[in-house]
Amino acid sequence: MAPILDIQNLYKNYGTTEILKDINVSIEPGDFLVLVGPSGCGKSTLLNCIAGLEPISGGAIHIGGHDMTSVSPKDRDIAMVFQSYALYPTMSVAKNITFGMKVRGIDQKTQTAKLEQVARQLQIEALLNRKPGQLSGGQRQRVAMGRALVRDPKLFLFDEPLSNLDAKLRVEMRTEIKELHQRLGASMVYVTHDQIEAMTLATKIVVMKGGVIQQIGTPAEIYKRPANLFVADFMGNPAMNLIPARTRTAGAGTEIEIDNKGGAPIILRDPHTSNLPPDVILGIRPEDIAEPGFRAAQSAQEAECLVDMVEPAGADTFVLTHLGGKQVTARLHSETEAQPGQRQKLAFDLNKVSYFAPDNGQRLN
Amino acid sequence: MTDVTHSAARTQSRTGQIVLRWLLYVILCLFAVYYLMPLFVMVTTSLKSLEEIRTGSLVALPREITFDAWKTAWSGACTGIQCDGVRPFFWNSVLIAVPGVLISTLLGALNGYVVAQWRFRGANIIFALMLFGCFIPFQVVLLPMARVLGLMGIAGTIPGLIFVHVVYGLGFTTLFFRNYYVTIPAELTKAAKVDGAGFLRIFWSIFLPLSLPIIVVTVIWQFTQIWNDFLFGVSFSQAGTQPITVALNNIVNSTTGVKEYNVDMAAAIIAALPTLLVYVVAGKYFIRGLTAGSVKG
Numbered sequence: 001m002a003p004i005l006d007i008q009n010l011y012k013n014y015g016t017t018e019i020l021k022d023i024n025v026s027i028e029p030g031d032f033l034v035l036v037g038p039s040g041c042g043k044s045t046l047l048n049c050i051a052g053l054e055p056i057s058g059g060a061i062h063i064g065g066h067d068m069t070s071v072s073p074k075d076r077d078i079a080m081v082f083q084s085y086a087l088y089p090t091m092s093v094a095k096n097i098t099f100g101m102k103v104r105g106i107d108q109k110t111q112t113a114k115l116e117q118v119a120r121q122l123q124i125e126a127l128l129n130r131k132p133g134q135l136s137g138g139q140r141q142r143v144a145m146g147r148a149l150v151r152d153p154k155l156f157l158f159d160e161p162l163s164n165l166d167a168k169l170r171v172e173m174r175t176e177i178k179e180l181h182q183r184l185g186a187s188m189v190y191v192t193h194d195q196i197e198a199m200t201l202a203t204k205i206v207v208m209k210g211g212v213i214q215q216i217g218t219p220a221e222i223y224k225r226p227a228n229l230f231v232a233d234f235m236g237n238p239a240m241n242l243i244p245a246r247t248r249t250a251g252a253g254t255e256i257e258i259d260n261k262g263g264a265p266i267i268l269r270d271p272h273t274s275n276l277p278p279d280v281i282l283g284i285r286p287e288d289i290a291e292p293g294f295r296a297a298q299s300a301q302e303a304e305c306l307v308d309m310v311e312p313a314g315a316d317t318f319v320l321t322h323l324g325g326k327q328v329t330a331r332l333h334s335e336t337e338a339q340p341g342q343r344q345k346l347a348f349d350l351n352k353v354s355y356f357a358p359d360n361g362q363r364l365n
Numbered sequence: 366m367t368d369v370t371h372s373a374a375r376t377q378s379r380t381g382q383i384v385l386r387w388l389l390y391v392i393l394c395l396f397a398v399y400y401l402m403p404l405f406v407m408v409t410t411s412l413k414s415l416e417e418i419r420t421g422s423l424v425a426l427p428r429e430i431t432f433d434a435w436k437t438a439w440s441g442a443c444t445g446i447q448c449d450g451v452r453p454f455f456w457n458s459v460l461i462a463v464p465g466v467l468i469s470t471l472l473g474a475l476n477g478y479v480v481a482q483w484r485f486r487g488a489n490i491i492f493a494l495m496l497f498g499c500f501i502p503f504q505v506v507l508l509p510m511a512r513v514l515g516l517m518g519i520a521g522t523i524p525g526l527i528f529v530h531v532v533y534g535l536g537f538t539t540l541f542f543r544n545y546y547v548t549i550p551a552e553l554t555k556a557a558k559v560d561g562a563g564f565l566r567i568f569w570s571i572f573l574p575l576s577l578p579i580i581v582v583t584v585i586w587q588f589t590q591i592w593n594d595f596l597f598g599v600s601f602s603q604a605g606t607q608p609i610t611v612a613l614n615n616i617v618n619s620t621t622g623v624k625e626y627n628v629d630m631a632a633a634i635i636a637a638l639p640t641l642l643v644y645v646v647a648g649k650y651f652i653r654g655l656t657a658g659s660v661k662g
C-alpha cells in the first residue's frame with residue numbers, strides 16, 4: 001500500500017534562515033508518527049508545511065498518493081489540532097465542530113448526524129451550546145479534537161495538543177488519544193517536546209534537532225539503539241548514562257576501562273563488540289545498572305563504585321555515582337541498602353550498551 | 366503598651382485617609398463645576414428670552430422657560446442670506462457622517478485584518494505608511510484633495526465630503542483594528558483555513574463577530590471626527606452641502622443688528638447633541654463589549 005504521507009527532501013527557509021533541512025519521512029496507513037525534539041527545533045513548522053499552512057522552500061509532500069506540495073490546506077484531506085486549541089471564540093461548541101462542514105456546504109442533516117456521533121464519542125454532548133470561554137482546559141481540548149474528528153480525514157495532525165493541560169489530565173488524555181487511534185485506525189502525525197508522550201503514543205518516532213532529523217524508528221529502536229549522543233540524551237528519563245571510556249581489543253571482543261572516583265579504574269569486558277576506536281563514550285541506561293542478585297542480568301559484570309547520593313522513587317531507588325568523570329545513575333530495586341559515601345557493588349549489563357564516537361557523537365555499534 | 370501605640374497610630378492614619386479622601390472629593394467637584402459651567406450657561410441661556418438675557422445675569426436660572434430660541438435655531442435662523450435654521454445642515458452632516466463612519470470602519474477592519482493576520486511581503490511598510498497618514502496635518506492635504514475631488518467630479522458634493530473623511534480616517538481605523546487583531550492568535554486563522562474557509566469567510570465569520578469592542582471605539586472616534594469637522598466641511602462644500610459646523614459658524618457670525626445669544630446657544634447645543642448621544646449609547650456597549658466573551662482560548 002502506498003504511504004499515506006511521504007515527505008521528500010523538504011527544505012523550509014524563513015528569509016535566509018534555514019529552519020528545516022532535507023526532511024525525508026514517510027508513514028504507512030494507521031501509523032502514529034510522533035515528531036519529537038526540543039523547543040524551537042522546527043516541529044510546528046514541519047507540521048504547518050504538511051498542512052499547507054506554510055509554503056515550503058524545496059522538496060515535495062505527497063498525501064494519500066497525491067502530490068500536495070502546492071495544494072491549499074482545505075484540499076489536503078487533513079485535520080489539525082492546535083496547541084492553543086484555536087476554537088472560534090464567538091461560536092458555540094456545536095458551531096465550532098460543524099463550521100468546516102458548513103463552509104464546505106454539507107447538508108444540515110449530515111452535519112447534525114456527524115455532530116451527534118462525534119459528541120457522543122468524546123462525551124461532550126452536554127457542552128454543545130456553550131462558548132469556548134465557558135469551558136475548562138480539558139473540555140476545550142476535547143472540542144478541538146471533535147473539530148478534527150468530524151472531518152474524517154486521511155491524516156490527522158496534532159501540534160502539542162496536551163501541553164496546556166495539567167499533569168494528571170495530560171496523562172488521561174494521552175491514554176484517550178491512544179485509544180482513539182487504535183479504535184479509528186487513523187493515520188496521525190503528532191508533535192511534542194515531551195519524550196514520554198512520544199514513547200507512549202508512537203508507532204514511529206522522528207527525533208529532530210535544529211531542523212535536522214536525528215533518527216527515525218520505532219520507540220524500542222530509538223530507546224535501545226539511539227543513533228547519536230543527542231538522541232541518547234534526549235530520549236528516556238532519567239537520561240542514558242554517557243560515560244567516557246577507553247577500549248582495548250581482547251580476543252574477539254573488547255575490554256573497556258572506565259575511571260572510577262576514589263578507586264582503581266573499572267574494567268568491563270564486552271565479548272560481542274569489536275573494532276572500537278581507543279576512546280569512546282559508553283552509553284548505558286540506568287536500568288541496565290543493577291544491584292548484583294537483584295534484577296541484574298545473568299551476564300552482568302560487577303564493579304565497586306562510590307555512592308554519591310540515594311534517591312528513593314517509590315518502585316525504584318536511583319543511586320548516583322561518578323564514573324569516567326560523569327555523574328552516573330543506576331536504577332536499583334527499592335529495598336537496596338546502598339548508602340551515600342559508601343562503596344556499593346553494581347552490575348553492568350554489557351549486552352545493552354551503546355558506543356558513541358566522542359568527536360561527532362555518532363553511534364559505533 | 367505596644368498595642369496602644371499601634372492602635373493610636375492606626376486611628377491617626379485612618380483620620381488622615383478620610384481627610385485626604387474629602388480633599389480629593391472637593392477638588393474633583395471644583396473641576397466638575399469648572400467644566401460644567403459653560404454647558405450650564407449654554408442651556409440656561411438657550412431657554413431664556415432675549416429680553417431676559419439683556420436684563421438678567423449670565424449664570425441666573427431662566428425666570429420663564431421658552432423654547433422659541435430652539436425653534437428659531439432649528440428652522441428659522443439665518444445663515445447668510447438663507448433663513449431655514451440649522452435643520453438642512455444637520456441632515457447634511459448626518460448624510461456625511463453616517464456613510465463616512467460606516468465605510469471607514471469597514472475598510473479599517475479589512476485593512477487591519479490583512480495587515481495583522483495575512484502577513485504578506487511589505488505588510489509592515491504599508492502599515493507604517495498608513496500610520497504616517499494619521500499624522501499628516503489637515504492643512505497639508507487641502508490643496509491636493511481639492512484637486513483630486515475636482516478630477517473625480519465630486520467637488521462640493523456630499524459624496525465628495527464622505528470620500529475625504531473616509532480617506533483621512535482610514536489611517537486611524539486601520540491602526541485600531543490592526544492593534545486589536547494582532548492580539549488574536551494566528552492559530553485561529555490557521556484552524557479556519559484547514560476547515561476550508563477563505564479570506565472573506567474567515568473575516569466575516571470569525572474576526573468580525575470578535576470585534577464589537579473595537580468597532581465601538583472606532584465608531585465613536587470616527588463619528589466625533591467627522592461630525593465635528595469644520596475645516597474639510599468649509600473647504601470642500603458649497604451652498605446646499607455644508608455640514609452643521611459650518612452653518613453654526615454662519616449663524617453666529619452673520620447676525621445683523623442685535624445678537625441673539627439664545628438662538629446661538631441653542632444651535633450650538635443642537636450641533637453637539639449627536640456626538641453626546643453617540644458617547645452615551647455606544648459607551649454602554651463599549652463596556653459590555655469589553656467584558657463579554659474573551660478572545661483568549
Ligand SMILES: Nc1ncnc2c1ncn2[C@@H]1O[C@H](COP(=O)(O)OP(=O)(O)O)[C@@H](O)[C@H]1O
Pocket residue numbers: 014019037038039040041042043044045046
Ligand atoms: N514566521 C516565522 N518567521 C521566522 N522564523 C520563524 C517563524 N516561525 C518560526 N520561526 C523559527 O523557526 C524555528 C522553529 O520554530 P517552530 O517550528 O515553532 O519550533 P517548535 O515547534 O519545534 O518549537 C524557531 O527557531 C523559530 O524562531
Ligand SMILES: [Mg+2]
Pocket residue numbers: 043044045160
Ligand atoms: Mg511548536
